[in-house]
Amino acid sequence: MKALTWQGDRDVRVEDVPDPEIEQPTDAIIKVTSSGVCGSDLHLYEVLGAFIDPGDVLGHEPIGIVQEVGTEVTHIRAGDRVVVPFNISCGHCYTCRKGLQSQCETTQVHEYGTGAALFGYTELYGQVPGGQAEYLRVPQAHYGPIKVPEGPPDDRFVYLSDVLPTAWQAVEYANVPDGGTLLVLGLGPIGEMCTRVAQHKGAGQVIGVDLVPERLMRASGHGVRVLDLEDHDDLPQAVRELTDGRGPASVIDAVGMEAHGAPIGRLAHKLAGMLPDALARPVIQAAGIDRLSALHMAIELVERGGTISLSGVYGGAASPMPLIQMFDKQVNLRMGQANVRRWVDEILPLLSNGGDPLGVDDYATHHLPLEQAPHAYEIFQKKEDGAFKILLQP
Numbered sequence: 001m002k003a004l005t006w007q008g009d010r011d012v013r014v015e016d017v018p019d020p021e022i023e024q025p026t027d028a029i030i031k032v033t034s035s036g037v038c039g040s041d042l043h044l045y046e047v048l049g050a051f052i053d054p055g056d057v058l059g060h061e062p063i064g065i066v067q068e069v070g071t072e073v074t075h076i077r078a079g080d081r082v083v084v085p086f087n088i089s090c091g092h093c094y095t096c097r098k099g100l101q102s103q104c105e106t107t108q109v110h111e112y113g114t115g116a117a118l119f120g121y122t123e124l125y126g127q128v129p130g131g132q133a134e135y136l137r138v139p140q141a142h143y144g145p146i147k148v149p150e151g152p153p154d155d156r157f158v159y160l161s162d163v164l165p166t167a168w169q170a171v172e173y174a175n176v177p178d179g180g181t182l183l184v185l186g187l188g189p190i191g192e193m194c195t196r197v198a199q200h201k202g203a204g205q206v207i208g209v210d211l212v213p214e215r216l217m218r219a220s221g222h223g224v225r226v227l228d229l230e231d232h233d234d235l236p237q238a239v240r241e242l243t244d245g246r247g248p249a250s251v252i253d254a255v256g257m258e259a260h261g262a263p264i265g266r267l268a269h270k271l272a273g274m275l276p277d278a279l280a281r282p283v284i285q286a287a288g289i290d291r292l293s294a295l296h297m298a299i300e301l302v303e304r305g306g307t308i309s310l311s312g313v314y315g316g317a318a319s320p321m322p323l324i325q326m327f328d329k330q331v332n333l334r335m336g337q338a339n340v341r342r343w344v345d346e347i348l349p350l351l352s353n354g355g356d357p358l359g360v361d362d363y364a365t366h367h368l369p370l371e372q373a374p375h376a377y378e379i380f381q382k383k384e385d386g387a388f389k390i391l392l393q394p
Contacts, residue, residue: 002394003057003133004373010045010381012374017057020129020137025070028141030084034154035131036061036364037373037390038086038162039188042381044122051122059132059392060086060119061161063154066145073141082145083160084131084138085340088117091143102337107140115337132373134394146344149352156351158391159193159360164347166338167193170311171201173334174250179204183239183248183301185294187215187226189363189389190311191254195224196358200350207242209235214386222359239301247303255294255312292320299326310335363389370394 003017020029038061044052066080076082089101096104104116112124117139120130129137138145148157167190176182182203184191187210195206199222208219211229220226225242232238239247298308299322308331326333350357365388368376372392379387 001134002370003129004059004370004392005054006044006052006056006058007054010378012045012058012377014371014373015055017055017129017133020135022068022070023137024139025072026140026142027070028066028073028076028138028145029068030062030064030082030131030136030138030145031067032062032064032131032133032136032394034063034158034367034391034393035059035133036158036162037132037376037380037392039190040121041377045377045381051124052127053123056120056127057129057133058120059130060121061158061163062119062131062136063148063158063161064131064136067135069141076141076145076147080147081150081157082147083157084119084136084145085160085165086119086162087115087337087340088119088126088128088140089144089341090140091341096143096341099339099342101339101341103339104140118337132370132392134370144341146341146348148348153361154391154393155361155364156356159363160344160347160351161340162338163189163193163363163389164197164358164360165340165343166190166311167197168343168347169336169338170194170252170254170309171197171203172343173307173336174198174252174309175307175332175334176201176203176250178202180249181205181207181243182250182252183207183209184224184252184254185209185298186253186255186312187212187219188254191252192219192388193358193363194252194254194311195219196222199223200357205242205248207239207248212383214388218388235297236300243303247301247306249303250307250309251298251302252309253294253298253312296322299329299331302329302331305330305332307332307334311338364391366390368392 001019005015063083066076066078087102088107089096089104090106093105102116107117109126114124117126182198184194187208198206206224208224208226216226370392376390379385
């Protein structure tokens with residue numbers, strides 16, 4: 001079959017690889033019809049090459065048609081249309097029963113002390129072949145795949161694999177009071193979806209911060225109050241003016257350790273420059289301004305007693321934090337990989353009842369054949385050609 005493989009920094013190629021086969025009675029084989037390109041894929045493209053090998057198959061946002069199932073898979077069968085969550089979870093272990101499927105004890109990668117295995121990612125998360133391919137072997141298929149209705153285009157359901165549950169969890173973790181203010185740092189696919197989810201769930205004022213004009217325009221088009229960092233040399237002051245001098249009740253950091261050179265990396269650089277010198281200096285010296293500046297800015301912006309939710313991915317093992325400021329402000333902090341299956345029952349009805357309250361039908365800016373995947377990664381990393389969300393179609 002054809003699949004997108006990692007070959008080195010900024011080097012991904014579509015190659016012939018062996019067709020997947022049923023290996024365990026809890027496996028399924030899926031014929032992929034669409035697979036998203038995620039910001040986390042850019043970490044492999046630029047940053048995390050030390051933990052991935054040439055030839056590894058990428059991708060963790062697939063939807064497709066079931067081709068074959070193992071003997072212990074009963075809730076789906078050949079011919080069903082399914083979305084595959086990006087994390088691989090068993091559904092019956094201690095953490096899965098707690099709704100922490102991203103920590104599944106059955107698929108934890110004990111060699112590295114990490115949580116549940118992920119599709120199309122690194123040795124740190126199991127090195128399981130991913131879904132930017134014609135076919136995908138799905139471990140733990142007795143639980144993971146989400147059966148969705150036939151008929152609507154893939155765009156209607158594919159985001160259940162990652163974007164929707166990640167944004168939903170980020171908003172849940174942000175604990176936005178009814179009618180309260182939420183600020184989202186970074187308006188990429190996850191951050192922008194966070195603003196939509198927050199509006200749907202009853203947030204009052206939703207503020208979005210970015211510096212890519214197309215992203216700002218996209219968010220403002222559905223009622224988000226946007227702040228262009230290019231226009232604000234003092235972001236905290238601009239935010240205080242919109243929030244009665246206190247700051248927002250909740251902040252979502254959807255930036256994380258964005259891949260080097262991407263506009264969100266530039267956003268992080270600019271955010272670092274807005275921090276007070278006492279905070280910016282250790283960020284620059286000890287961690288690099290493209291790693292922690294968004295988080296430090298979130299701590300600076302949130303109101304006293306407010307909540308910060310991290311959906312952006314961080315990878316530092318010993319990242320310096322301004323604990324004196326966090327303690328003084330009584331900041332609440334929640335984070336983690338999305339527990340996809342935990343949120344599906346709340347999200348799926350919004351996609352299945354005829355309406356489109358979260359705007360998924362036109363969320364993707366590009367639909368490209370799998371053969372053009374290297375081009376897709378390049379324009380997504382550089383944010384060229386208006387690339388915001390790309391779906392690959394084998």
